Amino acid sequence: MPFREINAKMVEATVVPGARLFSQRGAMLAYRGEVSFTPSVAGGQGGLMSMIGRRVADEDTPLMTVEGNGTVLFGHGGHHVQVIDLAGDTLYVEADRLLAFEGTLEQGTVFLGSQGGVMGMVRGQVSGQGLFTTTLRGHGSVAVMAHGGVIEIPITPQRPVHVDPQAYVAHHGDVRNKLSTALGWRDMVGRGSGEAFQLELSGSGAVYVQASEEKL
Numbered sequence: 506m507p508f509r510e511i512n513a514k515m516v517e518a519t520v521v522p523g524a525r526l527f528s529q530r531g532a533m534l535a536y537r538g539e540v541s542f543t544p545s546v547a548g549g550q551g552g553l554m555s556m557i558g559r560r561v562a563d564e565d566t567p568l569m570t571v572e573g574n575g576t577v578l579f580g581h582g583g584h585h586v587q588v589i590d591l592a593g594d595t596l597y598v599e600a601d602r603l604l605a606f607e608g609t610l611e612q613g614t615v616f617l618g619s620q621g622g623v624m625g626m627v628r629g630q631v632s633g634q635g636l637f638t639t640t641l642r643g644h645g646s647v648a649v650m651a652h653g654g655v656i657e658i659p660i661t662p663q664r665p666v667h668v669d670p671q672a673y674v675a676h677h678g679d680v681r682n683k684l685s686t687a688l689g690w691r692d693m694v695g696r697g698s699g700e701a702f703q704l705e706l707s708g709s710g711a712v713y714v715q716a717s718e719e720k721l
Contacts, residue, residue, distance in 0.1 A: 507607060507646055508588045508648050513585050514580050514585060514586055515534065515578055516588060516648050517577070517578055518571070518605060519576055520540050520575050524608065524609075525570055526605055526607055527606055528568065528579055528604065529569070529604055531581060532569075532604055533571075533577055536578065537575045538573060538575015539573045540572070540573035542571055543569065544567065544570070570608075579648060580604075581604055584650040584652060585650065585654050585655060586648055586649070587648070587651060587674070587713060588648050589647045589649060590646050590647075591643060591645055592644060594677050594678055596640065596641045596647055596675055597615065597640055598638065598641065602675065603648075604648040605648045606646065606648065609644060611642045612640070613640045614640065649674060649675055651715035651717075653715060655674055655715055655716075656716075657711050657713055660676070660678065660680055660708060662708065662709060665705055665706060666706045669703070669704070670703075673713075673714065673715075674713040674714060674715050676713065677711060678709050679708045679710060680706050680708040680712070681707050681708050683705045684702060684703070
């Protein structure tokens with residue numbers, strides 16, 4: 506694992522020759538050794554289509570390619586940092602929540618409506634989050650950002666999980682998402698997401714939930 510949690514808001518990454526990492530621009534706090542940082546157009550293994558997908562999705566989050574031999578400290582804006590290890594599955598995460606990830610992971614973009622139907626589209630409009638979500642697939646580690654700490658909640662076929670859309674950080678596994686309303690449309694006028702909307706995640710996997718509803 507290239508990422509080691511130093512504290513709740515900082516991770517240390519090991520950079521080795523022949524491998525590379527990607528980080529959000531401005532996330533580097535300090536480094537040791539011979540390490541280079543260059544702007545990345547596509548990022549990860551997604552190539553041109555991944556880049557186009559992010560531009561269409563208005564998620565053109567600047568990334569930096571990190572290469573060389575040494576260690577780097579990453580953090581951003583004082584946000585809580587959570588390291589997630591992937592073993593061949595896919596992580597769904599908002600692009601602006603990505604702090605850093607291994608270059609071995611394939612990056613892509615998925616339209617939320619493809620999983621949640623029309624309600625998935627509504628979720629994006631109401632929660633203030635984009636209609637598109639970044640995907641990272643394969644074997645490797647990802648460092649994501651959140652407000653006020655993160656808890657991992659298992660999702661099992663017998664027990665789906667309901668999450669406030671604005672508290673949602675990321676999820677992985679064989680999971681379906683569906684937005685439901687806890688109140689009538691008339692009752693929701695003038696309200697934020699809160700208890701009015703619930704994101705239902707079902708299947709097998711895990712969801713990461715932040716302690717604050719504040720958007721990054």
